[in-house]
Amino acid sequence: MTDxxxxxRQLRVELIAAWAIAKKDMLIYYLKPNIIVSGMLFPLFMFxxxxxxxxxxxxxxxxxxxxxxxxxxxxxxxxVSIPLERRMKTFDRLISAPVSLHxxxxxxxxxxxxxxxxxxxxxxxxGIIIFNTPVINAAPLIIGVLLTSFCFxxxxxxxxxxxxxSPGDIMSMLNVVRLPLIFISGIFIPLGQIPAIAQLLTYISxxxxxxxxxxxxxxxxTYFSPVVDIAMLLVFxxxxxxxxxxxxxxxxx
Amino acid sequence: xxxxxxxxxxxxxxxxxxxxxxxxxxxxGETFGFLGPNxxxxxxxxxxxxxxxxxxxxxxxxxxxxxVNETIAARxxxxxxxxxxxxxxxxxxxxxxxxxxxxxxxxKAVREKRGRDLLxxxxxxxxKDDKTSGFSxxxxxxxxxxxxxxxxxxxxxxxxxxxxLDVQSNLIIxxxxxxxxxxxxxxxxxxxxxxxANLTCDRVAIINKGMIAAIDSPEKLKKTIQSVQSVEVALxxxxxxxxDGLRQIATVSEVRKxxxxxxxxxxxxxxxxxxxxxxxxxxxTRVISVNTYGPSLEDVFIKLTGLEVRHHGVKTVD
Ligand SMILES: Nc1ncnc2c1ncn2[C@@H]1O[C@H](COP(=O)(O)OP(=O)(O)OP(=O)(O)O)[C@@H](O)[C@H]1O
Ligand SMILES: [Mg+2]
Numbered sequence: 001m002t003d004x005x006x007x008x009r010q011l012r013v014e015l016i017a018a019w020a021i022a023k024k025d026m027l028i029y030y031l032k033p034n035i036i037v038s039g040m041l042f043p044l045f046m047f048x049x050x051x052x053x054x055x056x057x058x059x060x061x062x063x064x065x066x067x068x069x070x071x072x073x074x075x076x077x078x079x080v081s082i083p084l085e086r087r088m089k090t091f092d093r094l095i096s097a098p099v100s101l102h103x104x105x106x107x108x109x110x111x112x113x114x115x116x117x118x119x120x121x122x123x124x125x126x127g128i129i130i131f132n133t134p135v136i137n138a139a140p141l142i143i144g145v146l147l148t149s150f151c152f153x154x155x156x157x158x159x160x161x162x163x164x165x166s167p168g169d170i171m172s173m174l175n176v177v178r179l180p181l182i183f184i185s186g187i188f189i190p191l192g193q194i195p196a197i198a199q200l201l202t203y204i205s206x207x208x209x210x211x212x213x214x215x216x217x218x219x220x221x222t223y224f225s226p227v228v229d230i231a232m233l234l235v236f237x238x239x240x241x242x243x244x245x246x247x248x249x250x251x252x253x
Numbered sequence: 254x255x256x257x258x259x260x261x262x263x264x265x266x267x268x269x270x271x272x273x274x275x276x277x278x279x280x281x282g283e284t285f286g287f288l289g290p291n292x293x294x295x296x297x298x299x300x301x302x303x304x305x306x307x308x309x310x311x312x313x314x315x316x317x318x319x320x321v322n323e324t325i326a327a328r329x330x331x332x333x334x335x336x337x338x339x340x341x342x343x344x345x346x347x348x349x350x351x352x353x354x355x356x357x358x359x360x361k362a363v364r365e366k367r368g369r370d371l372l373x374x375x376x377x378x379x380x381k382d383d384k385t386s387g388f389s390x391x392x393x394x395x396x397x398x399x400x401x402x403x404x405x406x407x408x409x410x411x412x413x414x415x416x417x418l419d420v421q422s423n424l425i426i427x428x429x430x431x432x433x434x435x436x437x438x439x440x441x442x443x444x445x446x447x448x449x450a451n452l453t454c455d456r457v458a459i460i461n462k463g464m465i466a467a468i469d470s471p472e473k474l475k476k477t478i479q480s481v482q483s484v485e486v487a488l489x490x491x492x493x494x495x496x497d498g499l500r501q502i503a504t505v506s507e508v509r510k511x512x513x514x515x516x517x518x519x520x521x522x523x524x525x526x527x528x529x530x531x532x533x534x535x536x537x538t539r540v541i542s543v544n545t546y547g548p549s550l551e552d553v554f555i556k557l558t559g560l561e562v563r564h565h566g567v568k569t570v571d
Binding site: 010012013016017019020021024027028088089090092093094095096097098099100252253 | 303304305306307325326328329333335337339340341342343344348352353355356357358400
């Protein structure tokens with residue numbers, strides 16, 4: 001077999017394994033009570049806590065709610081599933097399969113990604129039906145939701161590499177990062193109005209770019225250009241993917 | 254080419270030396286046993302050979318593929334049965350089995366056929382759609398075994414395959430291993446159960462405190478310790494102070510009372526039998542049975558691992 005044919009064969013095998021891992025997570029973890037709390041109720045309460053009492057039209061609030069929902073729901077599966085699998089030793093199955101750690105990371109992230117898309121549909125549909133908030137441009141919404149979900153799902157997998165058997169350990173580390181992201185990503189304060197020093201921080205938040213895209217679906221304009229938003233989200237996904245791969249390897253030694 | 258080739262592997266966990274410079278090789282088609290007490294380093298060895306963890310020093314090859322640098326290629330040939338029965342208790346037996354098949358890229362038709370065969374073999378077919386959280390310990394173990402064999406491996410790692418199994422399940426495993434042997438599949442198994450190693454393995458390595466104390470076929474290992482042969486006698490009636498009397502017989506190094514019998518440890522059983530007869534005559538009693546025993550693998554194990562000899566015939570060492 002040529003090297004190239006072998007490479008494609010292995011790629012196929014990796015994708016099949018990643019999909020099998022994702023399906024397994026969906027069957028097992030989507031309905032676990034702690035995931036429902038952290039993935040569905042938590043983002044809603046977070047949003048209400050910050051949004052209540054602020055002036056804002058639905059066309060500003062709905063994209064913000066979608067972005068926050070994605071932030072919390074996409075990174076809520078793996079930080080629970082991976083420590084539990086360590087405890088049950090089923091994680092050894094994944095890391096002893098004839099696939100690379102990239103396939104394991106991807107598979108785990110896929111389940112968070114799909115979950116998040118499902119959950120983000122709730123504020124989206126509520127926006128249309130209840131608040132009568134029309135989507136001006138569907139393309140940034142679709143691309144924004146897909147990339148942001150994938151980005152935070154991979155971030156969840158990255159954090160779950162920390163070798164603990166207790167989901168709480170990872171959730172608390174994750175919240176140290178997730179909560180500040182809400183404030184530096186232009187969700188409640190538009191990007192143009194953030195003070196100059198904080199402005200720098202907004203650039204290192206993936207949520208900034210995701211929120212910018214999702215916002216554009218409702219407002220018609222982006223703060224950065226859509227190309228920058230998409231490119232930055234892709235860069236974050238790659239960083240998280242490779243960092244996760246690296247850390248899972250390191251922590252097994 | 255060897256199925257497994259281990260060169261000077263060490264594994265340190267902080268200050269703890271779990272494996273200390275071990276080397277061995279396993280030929281293709283061989284059934285190789287890793288026998289050792291708790292904490293000896295058996296599981297650590299398997300984790301290194303399956304690429305779950307990396308050695309601190311040394312290297313290992315699986316069918317010529319380096320486990321650290323060619324991990325995926327090496328893993329394609331192997332089946333792994335982990336020490337703990339690591340199944341997904343939220344899934345059914347069938348879902349568990351199909352999931353492991355997908356990790357090994359086994360097509361749908363093939364995995365369904367093999368899945369059925371394996372569940373039937375391990376007596377789980379009727380329960381295939383039940384959630385495994387309700388399974389007994391032995392059923393979980395059998396499912397773990399089935400999951401480890403779904404890819405029809407050329408080399409199987411079995412980490413204490415029979416722990417927690419009843420006699421009947423034990424026999425199934427022994428048959429499976431025998432069948433592997435007939436088909437040229439290499440088996441690497443760890444156990445504390447000496448009898449299991451004795452009955453199933455072509456060769457046994459005795460490992461203790463991260464070091465290999467001996468490697469050989471069970472029979473040859475027994476030959477290395479001829480000094481622990483024994484003669485077992487029963488007397489009727491039993492005279493007073495028999496133990497002391499029997500201990501006086503030349504070449505007897507130890508006397509153990511086993512129920513109504515006495516076990517005399519010696520390196521020269523024929524001489525001891527004559528001695529026993531003379532003793533019986535002098536004490537005016539009858540010898541109602543005499544048996545001689547060669548050294549057991551257990552004796553080898555006890556000697557090499559330096560465990561205290563337990564009296565009254567305790568057969569396992571864990
Ligand atoms: N991840 C780890 N971190 C620290 N120490 C470890 C780790 N894994 C194993 N050890 C240590 O290495 C030694 C060997 O352990 P190992 O699990 O290989 O023993 P074993 O022969 O399989 O024992 P058992 O019969 O109880 O299964 C033990 O002292 C154990 O405490
Ligand atoms: Mg062990």
